[in-house]
Amino acid sequence: MQTWTEKIIMFIWCGFSYVFLLSPMIVVMGASLHGGEFSAAIKFPPDEPSFQWYSKIPAEQFEALGLSLIVAAVATFIAALIAIPAALGLVRSNFKLKFAVSSVFRAPLQIPAIVSGIAFLQLYYLIFDTSGLMLAGTIPGMLLGHVFIATPFLFGTIVAVLQRFDHRLEEASYSLGAGRWRTLYRVTLPTIMPGIYSGGLYAFMVSFADVPMSIFLTAPGFVTYPVELFYAMENDFDPSILASSSLVIVFCLAMLLIVQKVVGLETLLRSGGGSAR
C-alpha cells in the first residue's frame, strides 16, 4: 500500500538513522585492528589490519572487566530477590496506597544516576562518620548502589507480566491438590520467568554499563570497566582499549543471542524497553 516515493524516503531516512546508531560501534571494532605502533594515529579503516593489540590488553582492564561482570551479576541476582516478591505482593494485594508503593520501587529510575551516585557517596560518608565502616570503594558498597539502579528494571518487567497472568492457572493448580508453595514453584514462577529473564538482562546490562553511579564508588585498584574506560579517555589511551571495547561489544551481542534463544526477542521487547522506564 506504500508508494515507491515513500519507500525510498523511508529507506534513506532509516538507513541514515541506522548508520548514526551503529557506526560508532563498528568504527571501534574496525579501529581495534590497528596495525601500527602506539604512536600512530588511530584510524578507521586501519592501515595494516592486525590483532596485535588484542594480545596487549593490560591486566588492569581484565580485572576491571571481571569486577564489572561480578558486580552486575550479583547485583542483578539480589535485585531479583527484591523485585520478584515485591511484584507478586503488589499485583496480588489490594490496598489504597498501591500507586505510592509502586512509585517507591520505580523511584531509582526517575532519579538521574549521577544524583544517586553522589547520594550514595554521602550516605557512605555518614555511615563512616558514625560507625567507622567505610563502604565507598568496597564490593558491598558498589553492590548496594548497583542493586539500587537495577531493581526497577526487574520490578517493571515482572509487574508487566503478572498483570497479564491468567489466574485460572493457579486455581487449576489448587483444585488439582497442589499447595501454596507447590503452586508458586510449579505454576506461578515458571509463568513469570520470561519477565524475570528479560528484566534481569536489562538490569544486568544497565549495571554493567554504568558510569555515573560507579564513578563515585570506585577506589584506586577497584574500578569497574566503564569507569576505567572513562578515565582512559579523559587522559591518553592506547589501542588496547579499543581491543577490549570490541570484546565487550561481542559479549553484548552474545548476551542478546542467548536471550533470543531462551525467551525470544519479542518477550524482551514487550516487557523490556518501554515498560521498565
Next chain:
Amino acid sequence: MENRWIAYLIPPFIITLLLVAGSQYVFIQNSFYQDLGLGRTGTDLTLTNYIKFFSDSFYLKTFWITIKVSAIAALLTLFLGFPIAYVVARMKSKLAMFLLAGIVVSTFVTIVIKVFGLIIIFSADGLINKTLLNLGLIERAYSIIGTQEGVVIGLMHFTIGFSVLLLYSVVVTVPPSLEYAAQIHGASRFRVYQRVIIPLCAPGFVVGGLMIFNMCMGAFTSAALLGGGRILTLPVLVQRTVMMEVKYSTAASIAFILLVSVILINLFSLIAIRRLRSARLVVA
C-alpha cells in the same frame, strides 16, 4: 489470601524505602549546610548554596545549556528514531527482528564505547573531516570535543536505542487496517501520515519526547566526555564539584536542583498522559 501477598511485599518494600529515602535524605540535608570547601561544611541549616546557584550567572548558564542541549537532542532523537520504529513495526518479515536486535545491542553497549567511536569518526584525520575537507566545505579540521553539537550528538547516542524501542511500542498500537481504510477512501500516503499516523502517535511522541528529554537532562557520561570541560551540563557540574573542588554541599545542592527539575518534568508528563488519554477518549 490477601495478607499472604502483603507479607511478600513488606520486606522488599522496607529495603527499597531505606535505600531510596536514606540516600536521598542524606544528600538533600547536606545541600542545606554552608560549604566551607575541602569537604568541610558549616553546622547551621541555610539556603546559601541555593542562593548562590540562582544568583551566579555561571550556574544559571550551565542550567540553561543543560535544558537547551537536552531539548535539541530529544527532538533530533525522535526524528531519527521514528522511521526505524515505524518501518520495523510495519515489517512482516524476519528482517524486522534482526533490525530490532541491532537496536537492543546498541542499548546494551556502554555509552563510553560509543563515545570512543564518535571521537574516532570525528578525529582530525577521520572520515567526516577528510570528506568535508576534500569537498572544500570546511577549511580546517572540525573537533567534536568541547562543542555543544558534540554534546548533543553524545546525548542522542545515549537515548536513541531506548527511544526506538519506546516509539516502536507506540506505533504497534496503531493498527495498519486504519491506514488501509484511509487509503481506500482516497487518502494519499501523505494524507495518511498527516491525518492518521501522526495524530494517533502524537500522545506517544509527546510523552516519549519528555522521557527522552529527561534522560538527557540527567545524562552524565556522554556530556562529560564530549563536553571536554568546556561545555558543562548539570550532571557534569555535580561530578566536577565533588571530584575537583571537593565541595560536597555545593554539589549536593546542584544535584538536588537537577533532581527537582527532572521530577517536575516527570509530573508534567504524567499530567500530559492523563490529558491526552482523556482527549483521545472524546475523539474515539
